[in-house]
Amino acid sequence: MEFPFDVDALFPERITVLDQHLRPPARRPGTTTPARVDLQQQIMTIIDELGKASAKAQHLPAPITSASRMQSNRHVMYILKDTSARPAGKGAIVGFLKVGYKKLFVLDDREAHNEVEPLCILDFYIHESLQRHGHGRELFQHMLQKERVEPHQLAIDRPSQKLLKFLNKHYNLETTVPQVNNFVIFEGFFAHQHRPPATSLRATRRSRAAAVDPVPAAPARKLPPKRAEGDIKPYSSSDREFLKVAVEPPWPLNRAPRRATPPAHPPPRSSSLGNSPERGPLRPFVPEQELLRSLRLCPPHPTARLLLATDPGGSPAQRRRTRGTPPGLVAQSCCYSRHGQVNSSPPNTGSQELKQGEQETENR
Ligand SMILES: CC(=O)SCCNC(=O)CCNC(=O)[C@H](O)C(C)(C)COP(=O)(O)OP(=O)(O)OC[C@H]1O[C@@H](n2cnc3c(N)ncnc32)[C@H](O)[C@@H]1OP(=O)(O)O
Numbered sequence: 403m404e405f406p407f408d409v410d411a412l413f414p415e416r417i418t419v420l421d422q423h424l425r426p427p428a429r430r431p432g433t434t435t436p437a438r439v440d441l442q443q444q445i446m447t448i449i450d451e452l453g454k455a456s457a458k459a460q461h462l463p464a465p466i467t468s469a470s471r472m473q474s475n476r477h478v479m480y481i482l483k484d485t486s487a488r489p490a491g492k493g494a495i496v497g498f499l500k501v502g503y504k505k506l507f508v509l510d511d512r513e514a515h516n517e518v519e520p521l522c523i524l525d526f527y528i529h530e531s532l533q534r535h536g537h538g539r540e541l542f543q544h545m546l547q548k549e550r551v552e553p554h555q556l557a558i559d560r561p562s563q564k565l566l567k568f569l570n571k572h573y574n575l576e577t578t579v580p581q582v583n584n585f586v587i588f589e590g591f592f593a594h595q596h597r598p599p600a601t602s603l604r605a606t607r608r609s610r611a612a613a614v615d616p617v618p619a620a621p622a623r624k625l626p627p628k629r630a631e632g633d634i635k636p637y638s639s640s641d642r643e644f645l646k647v648a649v650e651p652p653w654p655l656n657r658a659p660r661r662a663t664p665p666a667h668p669p670p671r672s673s674s675l676g677n678s679p680e681r682g683p684l685r686p687f688v689p690e691q692e693l694l695r696s697l698r699l700c701p702p703h704p705t706a707r708l709l710l711a712t713d714p715g716g717s718p719a720q721r722r723r724t725r726g727t728p729p730g731l732v733a734q735s736c737c738y739s740r741h742g743q744v745n746s747s748p749p750n751t752g753s754q755e756l757k758q759g760e761q762e763t764e765n766r
Pocket residue numbers: 456459460523524525526527528529532533534535536537538539540558559560561562563564565567568569571
């Protein structure tokens with residue numbers, strides 16, 4: 403992947419590690435040093451372009467890696483440059499790997515909940531023309547050494563088939579521990595962890611707190627300052643959550659006709675909290691405008707006509723109140739699938755809504 407500026411001078415090392423500060427690495431002695439702000443701009447351009455290319459490769463509706471997301475999260479990016487070819491003397495980027503610690507609730511093989519904060523593989527991309535040349539492994543290996551983790555200690559955020567094959571080939575990771583969230587963990591994840599008896603989440607927490615000699619959750623890491631309980635996002639901390647935005651009108655406009663027979667292909671199960679068991683996942687709905695139009699065309703009931711006639715002050719007041727009411731709440735579904743199966747397609751899911759969804763996820 404080429405850029406109109408000198409990537410080779412910008413990133414002197416073969417693998418560059420960037421955190422949320424996006425600091426330009428120290429340059430080789432003898433190279434001219436442009437203004438720091440220009441260098442950072444170049445870094446931001448590279449990250450944005452890599453994010454777009456990765457999203458395209460994974461068929462995601464929007465990038466999950468961007469300079470702005472890097473700046474607002476405590477993620478780390480490993481960027482691999484091409485040292486062999488120097489197209490137009492400016493170097494090129496081969497790919498990147500993005501990791502970050504996340505607080506998760508994961509099930510162990512006894513289906514007990516465990517609160518852990520593992521290092522997660524969040525995004526990984528090697529340029530199409532260079533895949534299956536060992537570059538992915540080189541990046542991954544570098545990351546493992548830098549972060550001092552073992553492959554089985556990692557959690558992977560919705561791995562693609564290619565990544566699953568990659569992990570299997572290079573690290574023998576094959577047997578997964580089934581989860582209800584979007585992260586994949588492998589056998590051995592809990593090998594070095596303190597294992598309280600299989601019980602409820604609350605009891606698990608209590609027994610953890612009471613443990614005399616709690617073994618730190620794998621992998622051992624420098625934990626950021628302890629956050630309030632409210633900050634923990636058990637089933638929705640996937641970086642890809644913000645891609646799942648869909649808008650549903652408020653009740654009763656969201657009611658779909660009951661089906662006599664179950665659908666042949668049930669909609670993909672959402673792993674996020676918030677889907678009411680009664681309502682189930684979101685379904686295609688009658689367009690709101692159409693429904694309102696048909697309601698307006700409905701002749702009023704005789705009793706309603708009588709009431710309107712006898713209470714002239716009440717109705718306008720009611721109308722005013724109704725007019726002043728803020729817009730109804732909209733529900734968000736969790737219908738994004740890596741494979742592009744969106745089980746409810748809103749008529750208007752533009753970038754504005756994506757941004758909003760991202761903001762909401764971050765806020766939540
Ligand atoms: C949490 C996440 O980030 S999920 C998203 C992961 N990223 C993607 O799917 C984007 C597209 N794919 C890629 O960018 C790359 O293929 C990566 C990052 C998965 C792997 O990087 P590479 O440089 O290709 O890996 P590397 O050359 O070190 O290893 C090759 C092995 O990876 C796996 N692999 C790589 N590409 C493919 C492919 N097209 N089909 C099947 N397996 C593949 C195979 O096991 C392969 O070994 P093989 O060639 O003997 O079958």
